[in-house]
Amino acid sequence: MSTVLRIILQRLALGLLTLVIVSIVIFAAVNSLPGDFAQAILGQAATPEAVAAIRTQIGLDDPPVTRYMLWLYGAVQGDLGISFAQANFTTFTGSSNNVTVADQIAPRFANTMFLAGVTAAIAVPLAVTLGILAALYRNSVFDRAANIFTLSSISSPEFFVAYVLILFLAVLNPILPSLSNIYADMAMGARLKATLLPALTLTLVVTAHMMRMTRAAIINLLASPYIEMARLKGISPLRVILRHALPNALAPIINVIALNLAYLITGVVVVEVVFVYPGIGQLFVDSVKIRDIPVVQACCLIFAAAYILLNLTADILSILSNPRLRHPK
Amino acid sequence: MSRLLTISDIYLEGRSEEVWQPIINGVSLTLDKGEVLGLIGESGAGKSTLGLAAMGFVRDGVRIKSGTVNFDGTELTTASAETKRGLLGKRIAYVAQSAAASFNPAHRLIDQHIEAPVQHRVRSRSESIQDGMDLYARLRLPDPDHIGFRYPHQVSGGQLQRAMTAMAMACRPDLIIFDEPTTALDVTTQIEVLAAIREIVEQFGTAAIYITHDLAVVAQMADRIKVLLKGDEVEEADTRTMLSTPKEDYTKSLWAVRGFTRPVKPPVPAGQTPLVSIQGVTAAYGKAKVLEDVSFDIPSGRTVAVVGESGSGKSTAARCITGLLPPVEGQILFDGAPLPATYKKRSKDQLRQVQMIYQMADTALNPRMSIGQIIARPVQFYMGLRGSALRNRVNDLLNQIELPPEQYAHRLPSELSGGQKQRVGIARALAAEPRMIICDEVTSALDQLVAEGILRLLAKLQDELGLAYMFITHDLATVRAIADSVVVMKDGRVVEQGTKEEVFNPPHHPYTDLLLSSVPEMDPDWLDNLLSSRGVDNIGDEAADKISVES
Numbered sequence: 001m002s003t004v005l006r007i008i009l010q011r012l013a014l015g016l017l018t019l020v021i022v023s024i025v026i027f028a029a030v031n032s033l034p035g036d037f038a039q040a041i042l043g044q045a046a047t048p049e050a051v052a053a054i055r056t057q058i059g060l061d062d063p064p065v066t067r068y069m070l071w072l073y074g075a076v077q078g079d080l081g082i083s084f085a086q087a088n089f090t091t092f093t094g095s096s097n098n099v100t101v102a103d104q105i106a107p108r109f110a111n112t113m114f115l116a117g118v119t120a121a122i123a124v125p126l127a128v129t130l131g132i133l134a135a136l137y138r139n140s141v142f143d144r145a146a147n148i149f150t151l152s153s154i155s156s157p158e159f160f161v162a163y164v165l166i167l168f169l170a171v172l173n174p175i176l177p178s179l180s181n182i183y184a185d186m187a188m189g190a191r192l193k194a195t196l197l198p199a200l201t202l203t204l205v206v207t208a209h210m211m212r213m214t215r216a217a218i219i220n221l222l223a224s225p226y227i228e229m230a231r232l233k234g235i236s237p238l239r240v241i242l243r244h245a246l247p248n249a250l251a252p253i254i255n256v257i258a259l260n261l262a263y264l265i266t267g268v269v270v271v272e273v274v275f276v277y278p279g280i281g282q283l284f285v286d287s288v289k290i291r292d293i294p295v296v297q298a299c300c301l302i303f304a305a306a307y308i309l310l311n312l313t314a315d316i317l318s319i320l321s322n323p324r325l326r327h328p329k
Numbered sequence: 330m331s332r333l334l335t336i337s338d339i340y341l342e343g344r345s346e347e348v349w350q351p352i353i354n355g356v357s358l359t360l361d362k363g364e365v366l367g368l369i370g371e372s373g374a375g376k377s378t379l380g381l382a383a384m385g386f387v388r389d390g391v392r393i394k395s396g397t398v399n400f401d402g403t404e405l406t407t408a409s410a411e412t413k414r415g416l417l418g419k420r421i422a423y424v425a426q427s428a429a430a431s432f433n434p435a436h437r438l439i440d441q442h443i444e445a446p447v448q449h450r451v452r453s454r455s456e457s458i459q460d461g462m463d464l465y466a467r468l469r470l471p472d473p474d475h476i477g478f479r480y481p482h483q484v485s486g487g488q489l490q491r492a493m494t495a496m497a498m499a500c501r502p503d504l505i506i507f508d509e510p511t512t513a514l515d516v517t518t519q520i521e522v523l524a525a526i527r528e529i530v531e532q533f534g535t536a537a538i539y540i541t542h543d544l545a546v547v548a549q550m551a552d553r554i555k556v557l558l559k560g561d562e563v564e565e566a567d568t569r570t571m572l573s574t575p576k577e578d579y580t581k582s583l584w585a586v587r588g589f590t591r592p593v594k595p596p597v598p599a600g601q602t603p604l605v606s607i608q609g610v611t612a613a614y615g616k617a618k619v620l621e622d623v624s625f626d627i628p629s630g631r632t633v634a635v636v637g638e639s640g641s642g643k644s645t646a647a648r649c650i651t652g653l654l655p656p657v658e659g660q661i662l663f664d665g666a667p668l669p670a671t672y673k674k675r676s677k678d679q680l681r682q683v684q685m686i687y688q689m690a691d692t693a694l695n696p697r698m699s700i701g702q703i704i705a706r707p708v709q710f711y712m713g714l715r716g717s718a719l720r721n722r723v724n725d726l727l728n729q730i731e732l733p734p735e736q737y738a739h740r741l742p743s744e745l746s747g748g749q750k751q752r753v754g755i756a757r758a759l760a761a762e763p764r765m766i767i768c769d770e771v772t773s774a775l776d777q778l779v780a781e782g783i784l785r786l787l788a789k790l791q792d793e794l795g796l797a798y799m800f801i802t803h804d805l806a807t808v809r810a811i812a813d814s815v816v817v818m819k820d821g822r823v824v825e826q827g828t829k830e831e832v833f834n835p836p837h838h839p840y841t842d843l844l845l846s847s848v849p850e851m852d853p854d855w856l857d858n859l860l861s862s863r864g865v866d867n868i869g870d871e872a873a874d875k876i877s878v879e880s
Contacts, residue, residue: 223389225427226433226434229423229425229432232381232384232417233417233423235414235448244435248435323435327482327483
């Protein structure tokens with residue numbers, strides 16, 4: 001077990017290091033965006049004096065390295081700072097109850113996680129089951145139909161899939177709401193109902209990857225001697241696949257699932273916009289528009305962390321799925 | 330005895346490049362209950378395909394064109410998949426060549442063992458586990474009550490092969506197909522597996538088809554032998570008749586292969602500096618020591634055979650000589666001068682002097698380069714030849730390995746047979762004009778006739794070019810054929826070394842004795858005699874473990 005533990009600790013340390021490097025990249029990239037908050041917020045009224053005043057007030061005049069260190073120092077302690085818009089607003093109105101970036105992001109992030117969770121709960125079992133069945137009945141009509149359906153859904157733009165679903169499930173057959181009106185203390189059932197359309201859209205987008213990888217990873221193993229052995233023991237085809245192929249095909253499947261889950265957290269802006277779903281993607285896009293650097297940085301950091309964490313989990317699960325590592329000689 | 334299996338006039342075809350090519354052409358065979366039939370032939374003879382067809386099974390890309398397979402009243406060629414599943418594992422079982430690849434790495438041995446009896450509802454789970462332990466004990470696996478709870482990678486090759494035989498026995502089938510079950514094993518391990526298989530087949534009165542390319546092995550196992558050549562039956566007879574009076578020329582040629590030997594060379598003059606001298610070399614992978622204080626010399630123009638089982642450090646010694654694995658202690662002298670430990674620090678000329686030929690010619694040749702290009706590479710690199718000089722040299726080399734350049738230079742490795750590929754490997758080594766070539770199990774993957782051709786070629790090249798060979802092998806017949814001197818290794822140490830006469834003639838070191846006596850002989854009583862002389866509990870691997878390398 002110690003080998004596995006050591007590998008896991010190594011991966012964790014590497015993940016942390018990646019996160020720090022990513023934070024530098026994010027900071028550098030966000031700060032090299034043309035224009036700044038002062039100009040964006042002032043718009044037509046951007047006199048040089050006004051711009052300078054706001055810049056000083058929110059600390060945009062400090063050298064980048066200092067700002068990065070301050071930001072990193074805060075971020076490590078869980079303090080992601082105060083959004084420029086908020087800071088500017090409070091000095092303007094003179095009130096002092098600052099809403100931090102964390103406060104702003106938290107509900108949005110929770111919504112995004114909820115959507116990702118619902119989607120994953122539908123998409124992952126669906127994709128893996130379809131993949132297994134496609135491998136079992138490979139080259140059959142079912143296999144081809146599943147391939148064509150998932151491939152066409154992944155090849156269509158997300159907004160198109162979304163509008164088609166709205167047409168059929170909200171307009172022609174008004175079963176589900178076409179707008180995801182989510183608010184803080186909504187009942188679970190209502191919340192689920194409001195989330196279902198965007199979740200279905202995303203399901204159609206992510207299923208193809210996972211299904212095809214499941215199918216390919218299993219079929220890849222079907223020529224192995226131990227699969228032939230299982231067949232020569234008179235084991236039924238379904239059992240051959242579930243018990244003999246699947247456990248050895250887990251590593252690539254887990255990896256592609258992790259990538260798609262990461263996509264569900266970081267790549268859902270379009271779907272959120274179509275359904276007016278109050279997730280982190282919309283907040284992110286809005287913040288980029290007004291160059292609200294603290295919010296943008298925080299969002300990027302969350303996205304990066306989600307990617308790293310999910311890939312790390314996938315790595316660790318892949319390692320655990322290998323009996324050679326779980327049971328050393 | 331009653332008839333169990335009848336295959337009549339079966340034609341099998343395999344698809345290659347969209348065309349169906351014949352694999353088996355109208356072979357018939359019969360098998361009675363409790364009888365063992367040996368199927369023998371070179372690779373490509375269609376033995377495995379025929380063996381699987383006896384189970385009503387064909388691999389992807391293979392089909393039964395015509396013929397019938399009747400197993401105890403059931404016609405397998407027309408039976409439904411369900412009917413066949415009911416027989417497979419339960420009444421007909423299979424033991425594959427590579428147990429390491431045929432056990433599922435994700436499950437424990439016992440879980441795989443009980444799968445057939447539980448799925449076929451022959452026995453309950455707990456009964457099956459109990460029975461598994463009993464079979465493990467009968468097959469003399471160490472610690473039979475617990476070994477089943479290990480994963481395949483935690484068990485050695487010989488033990489896995491016996492566990493697979495146990496697995497085949499789980500439902501007490503009427504018929505077992507053994508597909509080269511000992512080919513991948515060392516001689517000392519092979520004996521153990523052979524003895525175990527034979528014993529358990531006799532105990533349960535199981536009929537078997539035993540597929541192998543090794544005549545001496547099949548002589549120990551089979552009641553009758555059938556010889557196949559390229560999908561055709563050559564002849565069939567009971568074992569003793571077949572061994573004493575083979576009728577067909579092809580069968581006789583198989584028997585004759587082991588006759589190749591070289592004349593004894595005069596002894597190396599005393600005081601002559603050996604071409605390569607390995608002096609007190611200790612080497613390790615990480616913390617695991619794989620060589621300990623190994624010393625031997627390779628004289629110019631001679632063949633030194635390094636023998637031992639897998640894991641004895643033979644190939645590691647070669648890696649030390651080539652500089653791929655710098656030794657922890659000791660040094661390698663070339664012509665009396667020390668070589669830098671790692672290849673990175675050796676000069677091009679030092680690198681050129683020692684070349685290698687590998688076991689798997691398949692993986693050692695770049696599949697996308699033509700034979701001409703493969704051989705031209707080292708000629709360019711070491712000799713700096715260009716243009717027509719390069720072409721001429723490549724043609725010379727191809728002529729030396731007896732592959733006419735106009736036919737072979739433009740071909741890809743995939744268009745060559747195994748023996749031809751190995752010849753290309755030899756030409757590539759010769760291209761550097763070395764003084765020594767390390768041959769790492771170069772004939773192990775080849776059929777006997779082809780292997781003999783390679784050995785003859787190597788011998789001819791040695792006479793012409795005065796090459797020294799370090800010949801790594803586990804096959805003592807090969808050693809007998811071409812070695813001048815022999816180094817016997819075990820567990821990373823040299824246990825005995827000397828001229829071939831010294832090592833092969835008594836008195837032997839006990840380990841050498843074990844190795845020599847473990848090589849199967851063409852005598853059907855060989856295994857019986859050996860087992861009774863060694864005692865049942867002192868066969869093969871276990872005996873090897875008892876011999877200390879220090880003695």
